[in-house]
Amino acid sequence: MNTALIDSFGREINYARLSVTDRCDFRCVYCMAEKMTFLPKKDVLSLEELYQTAVALIASGITKIRLTGGEPLIRNDIMWLIKKISQLKGLEELTLTTNGSQLVKYAEQLRACGIKRINISIDTLDAEKFQSITRTGKLQPVLDGIDAAIDAGFESIKLNSVILKNRNDDEIISLIKFAKKRSIDIAFIEEMPLGDIIEHDRLLAFCSSEEIRQIIEQEFSLTPSDKKTNGPARYFSLANSYSKIGFISPHSHNFCGDCNRIRITVEGQLLLCLGNEHAVDLRALLRQQHYDPSQLIQAIQNSMKIKPERHYFNLAEQPQIVRFMNATGG
Ligand code: SAM
Numbered sequence: 001m002n003t004a005l006i007d008s009f010g011r012e013i014n015y016a017r018l019s020v021t022d023r024c025d026f027r028c029v030y031c032m033a034e035k036m037t038f039l040p041k042k043d044v045l046s047l048e049e050l051y052q053t054a055v056a057l058i059a060s061g062i063t064k065i066r067l068t069g070g071e072p073l074i075r076n077d078i079m080w081l082i083k084k085i086s087q088l089k090g091l092e093e094l095t096l097t098t099n100g101s102q103l104v105k106y107a108e109q110l111r112a113c114g115i116k117r118i119n120i121s122i123d124t125l126d127a128e129k130f131q132s133i134t135r136t137g138k139l140q141p142v143l144d145g146i147d148a149a150i151d152a153g154f155e156s157i158k159l160n161s162v163i164l165k166n167r168n169d170d171e172i173i174s175l176i177k178f179a180k181k182r183s184i185d186i187a188f189i190e191e192m193p194l195g196d197i198i199e200h201d202r203l204l205a206f207c208s209s210e211e212i213r214q215i216i217e218q219e220f221s222l223t224p225s226d227k228k229t230n231g232p233a234r235y236f237s238l239a240n241s242y243s244k245i246g247f248i249s250p251h252s253h254n255f256c257g258d259c260n261r262i263r264i265t266v267e268g269q270l271l272l273c274l275g276n277e278h279a280v281d282l283r284a285l286l287r288q289q290h291y292d293p294s295q296l297i298q299a300i301q302n303s304m305k306i307k308p309e310r311h312y313f314n315l316a317e318q319p320q321i322v323r324f325m326n327a328t329g330g
């Protein structure tokens with residue numbers, strides 16, 4: 001029975017981001033440390049447990065699920081899970097966020113499962129810079145992956161770019177031209193202080209959505225759009241183009257007031273807020289000797305009482321959230 005999930009601030013929560021792995025073929029400088037220790041296999045939810053989690057989420061009132069990670073498409077047998085979740089009654093939308101590296105292989109299969117919208121992360125169109133930002137990534141397979149997604153006929157493709165000052169802020173215009181040429185959307189993200197990194201100073205690298213917008217408006221005219229997705233992006237239309245430009249501004253434009261989201265880490269922790277530690281251990285319930293789905297549903301419903309009102313990020317302080325983004329599920 002699908003009921004609504006309402007938190008104690010009256011917000012309806014209908015969207016879950018389900019992380020299917022903490023592992024990744026890239027090591028993006030804002031997301032991970034160079035040398036990462038990944039979770040031991042025993043701590044990671046099995047595909048069956050991820051499926052049971054999706055079932056319980058939908059039974060609790062979630063209608064939209066986004067699969068994320070780490071890199072979701074490098075998890076073994078991921079298509080088994082995607083096919084199973086896509087067939088669940090009550091699920092209105094299944095989406096995916098990917099770094100694009102495996103899309104040549106998977107784009108058509110994903111589309112065949114009924115996935116209509118997909119987000120692909122790309123921060124630069126310069127091969128050397130791409131390698132320096134992702135540390136282990138190569139640009140060409142991602143460009144080919146974007147083409148494969150376009151050919152597969154997704155209804156909506158959105159590029160995501162995290163902009164770092166003096167690193168890729170000079171590529172904002174070329175990224176927009178790239179998206180515009182393909183009639184796809186692009187959102188620019190402010191870096192968030194998740195996990196302790198030494199590769200760069202997050203405060204010095206911070207590039208606000210307002211600064212990004214000023215750069216864009218030197219070349220393009222933007223008008224506010226009523227486009228709404230399930231995420232926190234604010235959208236603008238670009239003159240003479242089908243592409244929409246989004247801004248995800250966790251610092252400069254707090255979006256908590258209309259938060260509709262929860263996250264499930266691949267360890268089965270239900271996180272109530274990206275910028276807070278409030279969590280519920282779903283894995284313990286999934287792994288009880290006599291698994292009882294109704295307890296999982298009850299735990300998800302009860303979690304609404306501890307969803308915090310908002311996040312507070314301060315780049316000048318040590319990060320309060322020690323989880324890296326890959327472990328959080330972006
Ligand atoms: N690997 C997939 C990808 O890169 O799209 C999915 C997971 S990734 C964690 C999801 C999104 O989070 C990506 O768009 C990435 O750029 C963004 N991201 C990662 N770390 C971030 C941070 N510290 N601040 C802001 N965005 C971040």
Ligand code: SF4
Binds near residue numbers: 027071121326
């Ligand atoms: Fe991997 Fe995505 Fe994190 Fe980059 S942002 S390291 S691609 S999980």
